[in-house]
Amino acid sequence: MSLTSIAALSTLERTGPRRITELAASEGVTQPSVTSLVAALVRVGYVERRGDPTDKRAVVVAITEAGSAYLGARRAVTAGIFADAVDQLSAEEAATLAAAVPVIERLRDLVERQRGAAQDQK
Structure with a gap:
């Protein structure tokens, strides 16, 4: 698919x-x-x-x-x-990934807001 x-x-x-x-x-x-x-x-x-x-x-x-x-x-x-x-992943890499989770979630929220705003304009 x-x-x-x-x-x-x-x-x-x-x-x-x-x-x-x-x-x-x-x-x-x-x-x-x-x-x-x-x-x-x-x-x-x-x-x-x-x-x-x-x-x-x-x-x-x-x-x-x-x-x-x-x-x-x-x-x-x-x-x-x-x-x-x-x-x-090494322990250090896993810790870095875990620390990045809040930033990744924030990016997801920003993208969802932008998609919503784009849909509202149509």
């Missing part, structure tokens, strides 16, 4: 159902690209199209239980890889 597909699934899991135009904007890709990506994700059962409750003419895309399960399994594998790598 492509990184764009995984990112789109993660966005849907984190933010809930979205219109294709909103998903395209949040992922920084064109609407036709997201339309194709969504079609592929529908075929494998990771997303579904639903009627937009606020506009009966529109459709939103939502992650399915299978899509959430796929992301969970993928994250578990990635977490295991990182855990193995951290185990190979």
Whole structure:
């Protein structure tokens, strides 16, 4: 699965159902690209199209239980890889990494705020 597909699934899991135009904007890709990506994700059962409750003419895309399960399994594998790598760090390197956690969390918060502000402007 492509990184764009995984990112789109993660966005849907984190933010809930979205219109294709909103998903395209949040992922920084064109609407036709997201339309194709969504079609592929529908075929494998990771997303579904639903009627937009606020506009009966529109459709939103939502992650399915299978899509959430796929992301969970993928994250578990990635977490295991990182855990193995951290185990190979020296005590000094591990301490440096631990000390960096608050800065990494702050960066994540800043990025989330910027994404929110960008979405609010659209």
